[in-house]
Amino acid sequence: MTPRLTARQFDHAEQLLLPEWVMLRDGPVRGYGVLLGGGKFRDVAPVAVLLDRHPGIPVHSLPRTLLMPGFIDTHHHVTQSFGKSLVFGEPSEIFRRVWVPLEGCLTSEHLYMATKLSALEALRGGFTTVCDAGTRAGGTLDAVTGALADTGIRSVVGLICNDAGGSAGAPSFTEIQRRAEAHIERWGGNRLLQPSLAISIPEAATDRMLKWVADVCDESGCMFQTHVNEHLASVERSIEQRRRRPIEHLHHLGALNPCTLLAHATLVTPEEIAMLRDSGAAVSYNPVASAWKGNAVAPAHLMATLGIRIGLGTDGTRGDGFRLLDHAEAAQRYAFGLAVGDSSCGAGWRWFDRATQGGADVLGMGASTGEIAAGKDADFLLLDLDVPEMTPSWDLTWELVRLANRSQVMAVFVAGKLRLLDGWPVDWDGRALVADVAAMASAVVDEAPIVKLHGLSQACRAAAPNAGTAR
Known part of the structure; x- marks a missing residue:
């Protein structure tokens, strides 16, 4: 017993x-x-x-x-926990309709509480490390880093460095540089919190910024994070603006290196896979995100077989390491294995390794954790x-x-x-946090200009043909 x-x-x-x-x-x-x-x-x-x-x-x-x-989540959005169940059944690119509007309404108190809730969920699901891709909320990251420190979870914290496609009040290139360098200097060498620089998607930054961020991360040894090739709309937007797909464009700029961490990478060509392999860049495979709102499943088994460094990420969907493992293997089987008679798609061990020691390597933490x-x-x-x-x-x-x-x-x-x-x-009141968030989140969501394209499940049930006939 x-x-x-x-x-x-x-x-x-x-x-x-x-x-x-x-x-x-x-x-x-x-x-x-x-x-x-x-x-x-x-x-x-x-x-x-x-x-x-x-x-x-x-x-x-x-x-x-x-x-x-402990499990290692190589792609999270720790400040989005107030809205996590608003996106069920929504089409892709929910960041435009849900996440940007929600994060734009978060005060420092909200950021602290949302981050602490995300960290608690992660710990409950067996994660000892989370990598945050950065928040679009204004102000400093003090509330985010404070909450992560108070929960004691190991973390990577991304600072958003977008300098294109924003409002007239967006920070200048020089101001972003100053903030980025201060972020790296402040947290570099911290035992539990590692700094990172992030660009939401390559189209959200100028070529100058993409190259500068990639270079400074490579020089300092911290991670450069960005979302790539996740949705058809994003790929086509990149082709329209740059005449190249997102990964192709990063490669063209010289912005792919061993400190580059690409989230999703689901819609990839053979040429892009070769670019990832040859550059040493890493990929965060997010199978639950593919199931919930993606256009495709990343060929993670193929990438790993070719030597591309792969970690697993939740994308903030749910903090449950074991269900992430299950999805990681099952998504490969559904998307690729069934068609060729591959009944194991990595034999189980591959996905456990990607969720632990592989995730540590992807985040540059292999010398300190993961096994x-x-x-x-x-x-x-x-x-x-x-x-x-x-x-x-x-x-x-x-x-x-x-x-x-x-x-x-x-x-x-x-x-x-x-x-x-x-x-x-064991050293702070998690139940009190849950009660406080329940009281706080409703007001925040009501204020945010969120656009849902589908109603809540009960409204959809009521509107469905013959909904009342099944018993």
Whole structure:
């Protein structure tokens, strides 16, 4: 039986955790444990070796438990949580009708609360790292970074550097440069928060800005984020404005490099795939976004096979790492595998790896997180295996992809610190946050000039032909 956990039992400077299973880089193993200390995995070895090496250290035996790396969300929109269920069933490019109007109405207080809610959802879903693509809300990022710091989640925070297609009051090129350099200087070297520069879509920036952002990110080692080739409208807009598709245009400018992170990349030509491979640029594969509002599914299995660096992203859809894994494999099977008789589409392990160590590599964090290994930061989950869904167990990796769910997440640790226990924070009031957001979000959404093209589900049901005849 899985033991009941308490926050107090993990309150030690050093401690040995002995779960039934440990998920190592090459797969799950039994009979291993970890030594935690100073926020890191100090040792990872067979249990007998650990006990011999480290006598006198507090020991926690965790039968029927898996210790696994935390999930890494390589593409999120942490300030959009107030409107997450407004976009169900909406056509593509909802950013124009929902997200830009909503974010334009967010005060610093709203930004703090929306970000904190997103971080709580992510932690509950097993994510220990989130990469935010930047907010279009005005003001500074202090509310966003403050909320992320208060929840303790590891994060990448993007600063939007759009300088084209905006209003007359948009900041100048020089002002954007100043803000970007200050953002990198302020957060560079921070243990839990990593700076990034972002351009919403390539069409939202001048060629000069695209090249400058790509170059400064390459020089400083931070990520340059942008959405590319997600929707037909965006691809066609780029062709009309630049006579090139988005990825082609970035390649033409020399704006693709190992610090470039491209979100979505669903509508890609063979030539664009070659550009990604040859440049070292990374892709955030967002399969739930494809299911909910995309025009296509990124050929992520093909990209990974060709050596393109791939991470998984939620796009802010829902903070659930296990459902993201399930969608990552299923989307490849529906879009590509069925037609050629590929019944595994990565054999499960590929998507688990892309959600953990692959995501860390994509974000430039591979030296510090993404796997259970000595010297790495202790970002991990304790997962309850004593559940019907995981019994009997024959192939744990596949089971994590297709059967596991976030209700099994017993505890979430970031940099060795317990952040969540049984779904709730241990050092701040998550339920109070939920109550406050429920009271706040309605007024914000009512004020925002949001345009929905479809009514809420009950209105659609009432308007449907013969809606009242089915019982």
